[in-house]
Structures are given as structure tokens and as C-alpha cells.
Amino acid sequence: MPAPILEPNEYRTALGPDEVVVKVTHSGVCGTDLHYMMQDMVLGHEAVGVVTSVGSACTIFKPGDRVGWGYEHYSCGSCTPCLTNEECHCLKAGYYGASDFDQGSFSDIGVWKEKWLFRIPDGIQSEDAAPLMCGGASCFSPLIEHCRPIDRVGIVGMGGLGHLAIQFAAKMGCEVIVFSRSESKHTDALALGASSFYDIQHVTSDFSALGITKPIDRLIITAASLVDISQFYPILSRKAIVIPLTATKETLSVPYYDTLFNGVKIIPSMLATRYMQTKMLEFAERHKICPIIEKFPMTEAGIVAALEKLKNGQIRYRAVLSWD
Numbered sequence: 001m002p003a004p005i006l007e008p009n010e011y012r013t014a015l016g017p018d019e020v021v022v023k024v025t026h027s028g029v030c031g032t033d034l035h036y037m038m039q040d041m042v043l044g045h046e047a048v049g050v051v052t053s054v055g056s057a058c059t060i061f062k063p064g065d066r067v068g069w070g071y072e073h074y075s076c077g078s079c080t081p082c083l084t085n086e087e088c089h090c091l092k093a094g095y096y097g098a099s100d101f102d103q104g105s106f107s108d109i110g111v112w113k114e115k116w117l118f119r120i121p122d123g124i125q126s127e128d129a130a131p132l133m134c135g136g137a138s139c140f141s142p143l144i145e146h147c148r149p150i151d152r153v154g155i156v157g158m159g160g161l162g163h164l165a166i167q168f169a170a171k172m173g174c175e176v177i178v179f180s181r182s183e184s185k186h187t188d189a190l191a192l193g194a195s196s197f198y199d200i201q202h203v204t205s206d207f208s209a210l211g212i213t214k215p216i217d218r219l220i221i222t223a224a225s226l227v228d229i230s231q232f233y234p235i236l237s238r239k240a241i242v243i244p245l246t247a248t249k250e251t252l253s254v255p256y257y258d259t260l261f262n263g264v265k266i267i268p269s270m271l272a273t274r275y276m277q278t279k280m281l282e283f284a285e286r287h288k289i290c291p292i293i294e295k296f297p298m299t300e301a302g303i304v305a306a307l308e309k310l311k312n313g314q315i316r317y318r319a320v321l322s323w324d
């Protein structure tokens, strides 16, 4: 169960010149929210809403604009990661769960830096845009960076991130292979663009047992918990890239010799730059990438029910809280 919901103990009296007030209309519920359930903070980092007022130095948005925000709150703009197109790794970044504890998208209002808000394209409904703000951006970014249309791309775990990764990869022209512990998701995976689906729940040996003959070139891991990457090694191509997205403090361990000999690269990926976030929204609108959502009311009962269902692995495929 989540911790009791507390009354706020922080107050803002004035709007900063670079800040925007957003009336939140929808919020996705991301797997990462489960990690912060017991923390004294406003939860939620997949926000969509409407601008109601802007600070004196704002130039991008005006009241009435539809916007969203994601996991990163701000970056410094001048450290080495920021200057090398790696603002997600900014040395002075503000992130969900680490700063601005009074700001979260399980709310009615957010005060956000204008430069970290994203315009929602007209062709995407607000309830569909919410899961794109963290889940969508976080899997789109490594797909663009590491995957080519000629690649066989494995997606491990078909939850909020995974079901979006399938759609993005398929629309990019990749061949998509899903590895899931839920056979009940098989039909949906194919409908979203996967060419094949493997139920790995009961496979305790390595995954050569699945009978896959064509190797996997890229493996994107969106599972809620650490998976044993070594199980995939026999079905990876030489120089395959494994991209873990799972957020966990567990220890990742891989067979060193096989990693070396096969040239396997393990490149974790975290969030998306603002450029990539914007491109993701454009791509999603153009290719009609649409999350499959379960709606819950933006009430205490709705929030508790959505988190509980997510924790139990029962959401198909992203919970969205809504003021509708």
C-alpha cells in the first residue's frame, strides 16, 4: 500500500520569471512512481495539462497552450554533459524524486520551468500524451540512438514502456521480437507491430531453448526488475547492443568472457533530451503511436487503485489519472 497521503507543507507565493503554471488534466503512472511511493513528495512525472499563466520572462507558451512534462525538471546548460547533448546526465539537474518535492503530476496544478515543458501536438489526445512524457520518451531515445531498420530488436517486458517501444520500433521499420512473462499479452504484442512473441516465464535455462534461429541485434530491457541478461547471450548477434532501462539498485552481472568475445555492448539509457522528447512527440503524432491506457480518476482512491494495480502487474498497459 502507498504511504498515507499527507497535507502539503510547502507553499509558493510568487511565480518566477521563467516559470509557468499548468493546470494538470492527466498524468500517466510510471513504474518508477512505485519506487517513490513512501517518500514525502507529490508523486507523478507524466504530466499533461493546460497553461494558465506564465512568468514575466517566458516567451514560448501562453495561457491555453497544451503542454506536458516528464522526469527531468531542469538542467544547468553549462556542464560537460549539457554541452555534449547529454542533458539527462547534467551534473546539476533536477529530477523527479530528488528535487521540487512539492511538484508532481498527481495533482491539479504544477509550476514548471518553461524550457522544460513540451508542446503537445494537436493530433495527440491529452490522455494519450501523458504516458509518452516519460515512458514514451525513455524508450524512443535509445531506439533512435542505437537501432536501425535492418535490426532485429528484442523488447523485454511488455508494460508501460515495453508496449510503446514495440510500436516505435515497428514504425521505425525494425523487426520486433517480444520477450514477456505474460502469455496473455501475445495477441496485443502482434497487434502493436511485433513479428513474434516469446513467453519466457518458465524458461530457466538460457534462451536458446526458445528455438530462435535468427539472432537478436538489439535488446531493450523494460522489465520492472533486473533480468538475467546472460540468458539472452546465446540468441544475440555478435556486437549486439543490450540497452537496460530498468531502474533498480540491484547489481547487474554478466558473463565477462562471452561479453568480450562476442563484442556485446551494454549501454543503459536514462530518459531523453528535450530535443529527443520533442522529436518523439512529432513521431508519435505522425505514426499514430498510441498507448493502451486504463483510466483512473485523479482522486486519492483513484491514485491508490492505479498504483496497487501497477504493483501487481495488472495494468494493460499504462494507467492514466484524469480529472475528466
Ligand SMILES: NC(=O)c1ccc[n+]([C@@H]2O[C@H](COP(=O)([O-])OP(=O)(O)OC[C@H]3O[C@@H](n4cnc5c(N)ncnc54)[C@H](OP(=O)(O)O)[C@@H]3O)[C@@H](O)[C@H]2O)c1
Pocket (backbone or CB within 6 Å): 029, 030, 031, 032, 033, 134, 135, 138, 156, 157, 158, 159, 160, 161, 162, 179, 180, 181, 182, 185, 222, 223, 224, 225, 226, 227, 244, 245, 246, 247, 248, 269, 270, 271, 272, 310, 313, 315, 317
Ligand atoms: N531508464 C529510463 O529512462 C526509465 C524511464 C521510465 C521507467 N524506467 C523503469 O523501467 C521499468 C519499466 O517501467 P514501466 O513503467 O514500463 O513498468 P511496468 O508498466 O510495470 O512494466 C514492466 C513490465 O516488466 C515485466 N515484469 C514485471 N515484473 C517483473 C519481474 N519481476 N521480472 C521481470 N519482468 C517483470 C512485466 O512485463 P511482462 O508481463 O511482459 O513480462 C511488466 O509489464 C521500471 O523499472 C521503471 O522504473 C526507466
Ligand SMILES: [Zn+2]
Pocket (backbone or CB within 6 Å): 075, 076, 077, 078, 079, 080, 081, 082, 087, 089, 090, 091, 092, 093
Ligand atoms: Zn548541466
Ligand SMILES: [Zn+2]
Pocket (backbone or CB within 6 Å): 030, 031, 032, 033, 045, 071, 134, 135
Ligand atoms: Zn517514468
